[in-house]
Amino acid sequence: MTTAASPLEAEERLTSRSSSKEQARFGWSMLSPAMTILLIMSVAPAIYLFYVSFRHENLLGPGSGFVGLQNYIRVFSSPENWSGAVATFQFVAISVVLELGLGLGLALLLNRKFPETNLLAALFILPLGVAPVVSALVFRVLLDPAYGWVDYYLQLWGIISDPIDWLGQPFTAWVAVIALDVWQWTPFVALILLAGLSGVPAEPKEAAMIDGAGPIRLFWHITLPFLRPFIAIAFVLRTIEAFKTFGSIFVLTNGGPGSSTEVINLDIYRIALQNFDVGAASALGIVFLLILSLITKQLLAILGRSTDIMEE
Amino acid sequence: MASLGIQNVVKSYGVVPVVRNVSIDVADGEFVVLVGPSGCGKSTLLRMIAGLEMLNSGKITIGSRDVSGLPAKSRDIAMVFQNYALYPHMTVAENMSFSLRLKNVPQEEINRRTERASKILGLDKLLDRRPGQLSGGQRQRVAMGRAIVRDPQVFLFDEPLSNLDAKLRVQMRTEIKELHQRLRTTTVYVTHDQIEAMTMADRIVVLHDGIVEQIGSPLELYDRPANQFVAGFIGSPAMNFIKGHVDASGQTFVAETGAEIALKDTPREVHGRTVTLGIRPEHFVLDAQNGLASQVIVVEPTGAEMQIICQFAGQPVTAVFHERLNVRPDDVIKLAPKPEAIHLFDAATGVALR
Missing domain, CATH: 1.20.5 (Single alpha-helices involved in coiled-coils or other helix-helix interfaces)
Structure with a gap:
């Protein structure tokens, strides 16, 4: 060698x-x-969007050309966009909080070892299989003041005397939009948390019982910390998805009445495909994209923190 | 601290009986070890004492309190689990003080007791760590610390050392025993390792198939096993068993191969009876005159002793010698059991005959 x-x-x-x-x-x-x-x-398309956002591009108007930051100035000076932003955050915050709360309750309910729970779980998960546009159409029919079931039964049970025009008033329209989202997506959260619950080991729970914890403190001090990474996953996924909601609101209220339920996505759609002001819509899209990526980055950081706590 | 009473406890899962009519009295301050092969019901019994499993019938008392129907949190016991069962999201200090915080004990008292327990266990430098940052032995100590700060009526240990490596296991064994000598808390300790049982216990309870085979001090069990199961379970290497019968005079045991072994002081009832002879490996001697010619199969020197596995009266047996013998496989040695150390068991029931 x-x-x-x-x-x-x-x-x-x-x-x-x-x-x-x-x-x-x-x-x-x-x-x-x-x-x-x-x-x-x-x-x-993203690069093209960025390019268009600096140009005057109106599908109806005369010729196109470079206009610098003008589209961005218009985006930030338009009160409609600001109200759209507020509506979006309001929608996301309320829906996601409700979905997490109800989803946790549902998961705890389904985590009990009864023979019926499998059937119940299957039933509760059904909304996930319905296309958002379809469920929005069904909600619209259900909420119709003339022939919808909701008003019919509320009147039948004497809860209201006159039918409510759910989609005709800003507050009730919001209730409907959020209720639809919560109905559709709570099972998704429940599914994630149910997976988390089934992974909570028995021994720390037993140790805590022996240490003197009753059911409530057991949940608070042991189960919930073990669920934290799963809650974080559900929170992150739902928040990102909720920001992207378009179809269900478009079908249910089309941003109305007035522009009360007009979230940013509908706003962009209206500017681009009703006003044909593609330049401004692109600028708004870019701004929204930037904000969303900042939020996502924060959410992922939360996710990272919550998962490494439980690592052994 | 208190005594612990287990009276006629029965537990089954569906139709499968796990614990059948077990009664054990543990004196105040005593260290009792439940030992038996896996599936013997020892862990289930411990979990019933803890309140993690409910009894089908029977009674468990701590001091003068009947705790049979009480939830775990009201029993004033502390338990150390096999896989430690630490709270991974809490620091060592938080793990140890969790029970005190639940009871709203004042902070100074919590600090005082956590500090004391962590000093006893040598954890004082690790109080701010999380379980994930600790070694197996350290986690085991935290689990014990969590039990100590409670100052409970009874300590329960569920195979606490089986996840540790051999060296650490011996070390922790000593530590737990030392801890008991210091705190004198009534302790029930479950293990499948008979050496752990022998070295730690004041008294050992041998369980098998959900029943108590024998209760006694370690040496009682070793010297006077109640039946063949206990005889075979206690002691390492295990007792050798040889099938055969006692002759009519009661002076000789005749193995199935016809080989004869001298007996001493046999009770009348065994004369002429079919029995199983039991002899511990350490109770063989080399006897050039009366010994049976035995062919050596394997020689295992451990340094302190020599284990010789050889063909004796028609079957392989293990013999242990403390002197160093110059023996090699296929050699023939003359082996004889010490007559006074021979155990006889009923061939059918396994009950000791003496």
Whole structure:
């Protein structure tokens, strides 16, 4: 073993190097279809959106041209956009909090070891299988003051004397929009938390029982901390999704009455496809995208913190 | 501190009986070890004492209180679990003081008791760590600390050492025993390891298939096992058993192969009876005159002693010698059991005959 690298060894090294290069090339070729689609479907439109946001682009008006920050100035000076932002945050905050609360309750209910719980779980999860647009259409029919079931039964049971025009008043329209979202997405939260609950180990609970904890303190001091990462996951996913809500509100209220339930997404849609002011809509889209990415970053940080606490 | 009474306790899961009519009295300050093979019901019994499982019938008392129907939190006991069962989101100090905080004990008192327990266990430098940052032995100590700060009536240990490596296990064994000598808290300790049982217990309860086989001090169990199961379970390496019968005179045991072993002081009732002879590995001697010729199969020197596995009266047996013998596989040695150390068991029921 005193001789220097023989020609054979050198050749071996060469082939191994070329094979690793080959491997990389193979990897890239496998990735390239997905990358191409991603480029065409997401990256390119985003870049184009950014480009358009600095231009005057009106589908009805005369010619297009570079206008600098004018679109952004218009976005920030429009009171409608500000009210849209407020509506969006209001919608997200109330829906997500309700979904987490109800979802936790539902998960605790379904976590009991009864034979009926499997059937119940299946029933509770049904809303997840309904397309948002479909559930919005059904809600609209249910809430109709003339022939909807909701007003009919409320009157029948003597809770109200005159039918309520749910979608005709700002407050009740909000109730309807949030109720729809909560109805549709609470099972999703419950499902995540149920998975979390089934993973809470028995021993710390038993240790806490022996340490003197009753059911409430057991939940508060042991179960809830173990659930924290799952609550964080549900919170992050629901928050991101809630910001993106469009179809259900579009169908249920179309942002009305007036613009009371007009969240940013509907606002962008109206500017772009009703006013045909694509430049301003692009600018608003870019601003919303930036805000959303900042929020997402914060949410992911929360998620990271809550998961490493439980790591052993 | 208090005595602990277990009276006619029965527990079954569905139709499967797990604990059948068990009665044990643990004196105030006593260290009792429940030992038995897996599935013998020892952990279930411990969990019933803790209040984590309910009894089907029977009674459990702590001091003069009947606790059979009380929830775990009202029994004033502390338990150390096999996998420690620490609260992963709490620091060591928070883990130890959790029970005191639940009882709204004043902060100074909490600090005082946590400090005392952590000093006893050498945890004082780790109080701000979380369980995830501790080694197995340290976690075990925290679990014990959590029990100590409670100052409970009874300590329960559920196989607390089985997740530790061999060296640490021996060390913690000593520590737990030392701790008991210091605190004198009534303790029930569950293990499947008979060496742990022998070294730690004031008294051992041997459980098998949900019944008590024998209760006694470690040496009582070793010297006078009540039946073949206890004889085989207590002691390491295990007792050797040879099937055969006692001759009519009661002077000789005749193995199934026809080999003869001398007996001493046998009771009249065993004369002429079919029995199982039991002899511990350490009770063999080399006897050039009266010994049975036995072919050596394996020699295992451990340094302190030599274990020799050889063919004796038609079956492999283990013999232990403290002197160093120059023996090799296939050698033939003359082996004889000490007549006064021979145990006889009824061949059918396994009950000791003496």
